[in-house]
Amino acid sequence: xxxxxxxxxxxxxxxxxxxxxxxxxxxxxxxxxxxxxxxxxxxxxxxxxxxxxxxxxxxxxxxxxxxxxxxxxxxxxxxxxxxxxxxxxxxxxxxxxxxxxxxxxxxxxxxxxxxxxxxxxxxxxxxxxxxxxxxxxxxxxxxxxxxxxxxxxxxxxxxxxxxxxxxxxxxxxxxxx
Amino acid sequence: xxxxxxxxxxxxxxxxxxxxxxxxxxxxxxxxxxxxxxxxxxxxxxxxxxxxxxxxxxxxxxxxxxxxxxxxxxxxxxxxxxxxxxxxxxxxxxxxxxxxxxxxxxxxxxxxxxxxxxxxxxxxxxxxxxxxxxxxxxxxxxxxxxxxxxxxxxxxxxxxxxxxxxxxx
Numbered sequence: 408x409x410x411x412x413x414x415x416x417x418x419x420x421x422x423x424x425x426x427x428x429x430x431x432x433x434x435x436x437x438x439x440x441x442x443x444x445x446x447x448x449x450x451x452x453x454x455x456x457x458x459x460x461x462x463x464x465x466x467x468x469x470x471x472x473x474x475x476x477x478x479x480x481x482x483x484x485x486x487x488x489x490x491x492x493x494x495x496x497x498x499x500x501x502x503x504x505x506x507x508x509x510x511x512x513x514x515x516x517x518x519x520x521x522x523x524x525x526x527x528x529x530x531x532x533x534x535x536x537x538x539x540x541x542x543x544x545x546x547x548x549x550x551x552x553x554x555x556x557x558x559x560x561x562x563x564x565x566x567x568x569x570x571x572x573x574x575x576x577x578x579x580x581x582x583x584x
Numbered sequence: 585x586x587x588x589x590x591x592x593x594x595x596x597x598x599x600x601x602x603x604x605x606x607x608x609x610x611x612x613x614x615x616x617x618x619x620x621x622x623x624x625x626x627x628x629x630x631x632x633x634x635x636x637x638x639x640x641x642x643x644x645x646x647x648x649x650x651x652x653x654x655x656x657x658x659x660x661x662x663x664x665x666x667x668x669x670x671x672x673x674x675x676x677x678x679x680x681x682x683x684x685x686x687x688x689x690x691x692x693x694x695x696x697x698x699x700x701x702x703x704x705x706x707x708x709x710x711x712x713x714x715x716x717x718x719x720x721x722x723x724x725x726x727x728x729x730x731x732x733x734x735x736x737x738x739x740x741x742x743x744x745x746x747x748x749x750x751x752x753x
Contacts, residue, residue: 409677425675426650426728433646440635440642447631512718525722550668550679550724553715557681 585735
C-alpha cells in the first residue's frame with residue numbers, strides 16, 4: 408500500500424505487488440517464447456505444456472497479482488471508496504466516511520498449514536462488535552501495512568468536521584453494506 | 585551487509601548483496617548466453633538467435649532486479665524515528681515509524697532438509713524488525729531474499745544492542 412495522495416481533504420492509498428508482477432511477467436515471457444519456438448518446430452507436445460503453464464500463470468496473475476486495489480477517503484464527498492481494478496474491469500465499493508473508525512494491521516493464521524497471513528482490516532461502524540472489512544491484498548509488505556495503518560489513523564484523527572452521512576450518494580453497482 | 589554508522593544518537597545499516605556476487609550469479613548467464621546467441625546469429629539461425637536472446641535477456645533482467653534490491657535502515661534517537669529506504673532497479677520506497685514501537689530485531693531462519701544421506705543443509709537467514717504497536721507484533725522483513733552466513737545475526741545483534749542503550753538512557 409503506497410500513499411498516492413495525502414492532504415487534509417483526501418487520502419489515497421494503492422496496492423500493486425510490483426515484484427510479483429515483474430517476476431510473473433519474466434516467467435510468462437520465457438514461456439511465450441518457448442511456446443512459439445515449439446510451434447515453429449512442430450513440437451506440439453512441448454507447445455501444449457508451455458500453453459498449460461502459461462494458462463495457469465495467467466489465471467493466478469489476472470485474479471490475484473495484476474490488480475490495483477485503492478482506498479480513497481474523501482472528506483469533501485464524505486466517502487470511503489475501495490476500488491479493485493483488473494484487466495477485466497473495475498469494481499467499487501463505497502462507505503460513509505463517518506462509519507470509518509480506524510484501520511488495523513491484522514494477523515491471521517491458516518487453518519490448513521498454520522502459515523501467517525498479514526493484512527489490513529478496516530473497522531467500519533461503531534456497533535458492538537463493529538463491522539470489519541479485510542482488504543484482499545496479494546502478499547502485502549508488512550512495512551506497507553504498518554505505514555498504511557499509521558497514515559489512515561493519523562488522517563482520521565486529525566480530520567476536519569466530516570459531512571453528515573445522509574449527504575452520501577451510493578455508487579451504482581456497489582454492494583449494500 | 586554492514587553497519588555504516590553507530591553512535592548513541594544514530595544507527596545506520598546497509599543491507600545489499602555485494603556487487604561481485606550479483607555479477608558472479610548473473611554474469612555467466614549473460615556472457616555465455618550472449619555468446620551462444622551470437623553463434624546462432626552467425627550460423628544464420630535468426631529466429632533461434634532472437635528467441636534465445638530474448639529468454640536470456642528476460643532471465644538476466646529479472647535476476648538483476650531481485651538481486652540488486654538494497655535496504656538502508658536508520659534508527660534515530662533524536663527524532664524518535666525508524667526509517668527504512670528500499671531501492672530497486674525501478675523504484676525507491678521509504679517508510680518511517682516511531683522508534684518507541686520498535687521492540688527488537690530478529691533473524692528468521694529457514695533450514696532446507698535434504699535427502700536421507702544429505703542431512704540438514706545450511707540455513708538461510710532474513711533480518712526482520714519487530715514492531716509491538718499491533719497485536720500480535722508485526723514482523724517487517726528488511727530484504728526480499730535470504731542469505732546464509734552470520735551477516736543477519738551480526739546486524740540483529742547491533743540493532744538490539746543499540747536499542748538496549750537507547751532505552752537505558
